[in-house]
Amino acid sequence: MPILVTTSDKTVPSLLGASPARIPVGGKIRAGIKVLTNKAADQPKARTLYEQGVAAGQSFDQIERAITEALPQLKTPLVPRNVAWFTVRGQDFPNPEIAQQILDAYAEDRGEGLRLYRFPVLFPSDHWQTVMPHELATWGAHEKRFWSEYSSDGRVRHCMTHAPVPLDNTGRRTIRIFGGRRTTARETNGGLCDPENCSEYQQRQCNLSGRFLFFIPGIRSISAFELHTNSFYAMNAAIQKFETVGFLRGGRISGFLDRQRTTFFLTKRLMEVAHIDESGKAVRVPQWIIELEAPVDVTALLREREDDDAVIVQAQLATQVLEGAGRVAAEPAAESAPASNGALGVSAVREGEPALERLLAQAQARGIDPTRYEAYADRRWGSGWKLNPHGRRRAWDELVERYGNDPQGYRDKIDSELAQSEGSGS
Structure with missing residues (x-):
């Protein structure tokens, strides 16, 4: 199985600087011909x-x-x-044999020879922005000229470009830059990415560009594969699938989807796509659009979560009861005030770790406002979660264990949940 990659705010000083984790790419599958x-x-x-x-x-x-x-x-x-299949060519891979391996494993003949119409994929991160990066970008003859980039808080979209190469004191020689070219906000539109007021976008020089990053079961490669797309419909629909599956799996979209080793699939579907023509009229044309499938039994996913929660609660309760019984046996004074197993279990539950203060401190250490975190947890587990050690342990497992290496992703999850709550008036 490939190692899962998660984005993280934690950085380690190094000569080459600190940058977010990137998934190495070892080949391209193309959407058309x-x-x-x-x-x-x-x-x-x-x-x-x-x-x-x-x-x-x-x-x-x-x-x-x-x-x-x-x-x-x-x-x-x-x-x-635009065609119904994906293109897999040896020259798009460092090892051309991989292209043939993919075709041998998943190509079908639907009357036009062996073609890749549908294939399974595994995503290496639970953060959909990592496995489906996308941007608005303008390309020149040899390089990207302008591109969109969000601010660190995710609220403002900037238009970025390469900074001018600095000159020495004589003004005639460029300074050799360590670490590559610098980037800066573009002066036009105050450095903001505003498509409606952008000449490049209006002239169709700037377009939405995205890609899926994934592994393919049965294809041995330490690097991921990529599939580019410029379709807003494809990316928007994929986001909805990612969020739905993540909700059902406790925030996870990586790896196999269930115990039956079900995967996502990438395929194409013929759709009537609307666009505005030059005269401003809405017209619809048929297009083969990339579709992300998740052929999983939703009820099975829900049962798995219930089973996992039940096992965790039972194991924690048993551990606390046994630890409490051990303390009673070790302290003779406690024998003068015997308690039933039931009373002992209740006492152990009430005094169980983690304490609420410790949990909120962990949230704050990850840049999450404690008040917002409590509001999120109340919505997710009910207002009684903080009074019950089992509820606090469940919150701890999600905060520290599941999202410990992805605080930005967890903050995004909390913001999304609270935004939905505010939007619905609940």
Whole structure:
């Protein structure tokens, strides 16, 4: 199983600086294909190079470069085409054999040869922003020019760009920068990302871009694979799936979804997608949209959570009763005031750890306001959680054990829960 990666606010000083954990990528699966334009298709040489490149498993970027080198008059010989399958080519992987392994394991023949229509995926983090990073970005010929980036509190979206390279005192030589180029907020629009007032966005030069990061069961790779998408519909629907599964699994979306080793699946679905044409009218066109499936028995997930909670409560109660009985046996004075097992169990429960003060201190240490944390916990477990050691232990397990390495993700979870509560008036 791949090691799970979680984002964390904890940083360790190093020469290369502190940065959030990143998931290494070892290959790309593409959402579609590219075909020759009508102009390029009229050129026999272009058709030959295209067919040879496809047969050799070359990437479409490589095929396009070969065509433009042979026929300089064709500036953009290839255009994207939306299809029902995913494209897996050897040149998109450091080890080309992995592409064939994926096709051997999961490709199907639905009348157009062996194609990858649907395949299982495992996500390596419980933080959906980590496994589906996305941004608004403007690309130049060789690099990204502008991109969106949220502030640390997640409330403000900035438009970022590369900072000018500094010059030395003579003003003629650039200063050698350690650690790569610096970034800065763009001056336009006060450094804010405001698509409605952004010339690049209005001219379709700036677009939404995202990608899924995942492992594929049965495909041996220490690095994850990625699937790019520019579809708002695909990413928005995936977020809803992530949040639903996370809610049912106590915040977890990583790994197998249940004891039957069920996984997420990536596939495509033909949808009528609405967009605004040049005249401002809403039109609908059919598109194959990436879809994230979670074919899991919801009732089984709920039963698993109930079973886990029951086991934890019973084990904690048994431990506390036994510890209490041991103290009674070790203290002769207690023999003068015998108590029934039931009374002893109640006493142990009331005095059990963790104490509320200790729990709230842990929350505050992770940047969570204690008052907001109590409001969240009241909503999640009921107002009696703080009076019962079992309730406090459940809160402790979630705060310290499950989200101990992902305080930002936990703060996002709390903000989301409280926002829903405020929105519903409850």
